Amino acid sequence: MTRVRLAEQQDLEVIEQIENDADQLLIRRLKPESWSPAPPGTARLSEPGFLLVVELDHGPVAGFVHVFEVDGICHLEQLSVALEHARQGLGRTLVEAAMQLAR
DSSP states (O other): OOEEEEOOGGGHHHHHHHHHHHHHHHHHHHOOSOOOOOOOHHHHHHSSEEEEEEEOTTSOEEEEEEEEEETTEEEEEEEEEOGGGTTSSHHHHHHHHHHHHHO
């Protein structure tokens, strides 16, 4: 069972790590000359909009979605799932929760 909730201060470090790990897939595939690291979780949390995380049964955060909100319009900024939990529907769960909250 999973639970989606708003991100909290204690989630911010793991959010940054999940994004950096997930980015490695793109870096290996696209082979860019440079790639910036993920922004700190504190920066994401300070942006207008919301940041949701998905927790697994025993509490570890396995992914997140970051949605910007500007002038009443929401934009999905980032979606990342921990590599060891990929392809289990967690990304879809996060997107659906973000769409519901954005409404």
